[in-house]
């Protein structure tokens with residue numbers, strides 16, 4: 001058991017925010033596998049302030065979703081504070097506010113948002129302090145270890161965040177210049193949690209149960225964040241969650257299980273978004289459920305290329321079951 005401010009958290013798996021992926025449908029689907037904490041995808045503070053319609057769709061939450069963090073990004077203290085006031089006035093049902101100090105994408109860092117804050121630690125301190133003051137819910141932060149390999153400053157940033165009053169910090173063990181490539185730098189963050197006052201969630205290259213065990217062993221973090229590793233492979237969350245509860249190692253998902261997960265996810269996406277836009281979204285995400293299994297090339301191409309309806313999904317799943325599973 002650990003906590004984010006006054007929220008008690010059971011379980012060691014945090015579902016990483018992923019723009020374009022961690023929609024409410026995805027979070028609800030993943031929750032059943034043992035996710036302890038989720039985040040929305042990152043939400044632009046100015047998008048909220050200037051009433052961008054799309055931005056408001058990211059605020060959708062369900063009963064099952066909790067505890068869930070609303071992740072904001074923005075480049076100025078004033079707009080971050082205004083956005084927090086706005087979501088409070090709207091009566092949004094998030095459980096904590098997370099501020100994104102990790103996004104490495106130039107279109108975000110160019111505006112002073114995301115990980116570009118790591119180069120302005122004093123300003124970051126002031127901004128977070130102001131957000132904490134105005135927020136009625138706990139405030140957390142997600143950072144990277146530094147801008148590049150010659151400016152690694154996560155300890156300085158962590159101290160600033162703790163002083164500003166955050167309730168938890170998630171560290172993605174890469175620099176901004178690594179974007180998502182190279183390996184996460186666990187070599188630099190040994191025993192990190194023992195040097196911190198607030199709970200630590202550790203992120204970076206969690207693709208297997210053993211990756212999660214190792215990340216917690218190295219850093220002594222309270223929990224691991226699963227991001228790309230769970231994309232199409234939701235059972236990874238169950239494997240990590242179960243291991244830390246009972247010591248049991250669940251087997252990897254079979255292709256049969258994957259097809260069931262894929263169908264369930266597709267159906268819930270359709271329920272939330274309507275068939276047309278759900279199936280379009282599923283074209284990108286659905287193929288991940290088939291990754292790692294032989295003989296999937298044709299089906300992946302069909303799924304990402306021509307799938308239009310839920311009936312197409314059912315047909316592809318049936319064809320896989322008939323050809324691949326029966327010839328095993």
Ligand SMILES: Cc1cc2nc3c(=O)[nH]c(=O)nc-3n(C[C@H](O)[C@H](O)[C@H](O)COP(=O)(O)O)c2cc1C
Nearest residue numbers: 016017018019041042142172203204205206227228
């Ligand atoms: C497609 C994609 C979108 C992401 N979007 C966000 C985001 O909106 N906010 C955020 O804090 N991190 C975001 N991340 C970073 C992940 O949450 C995570 O920290 C990172 O992928 C490292 O974990 P991994 O190596 O296990 O995937 C994103 C990552 C990917 C791959």
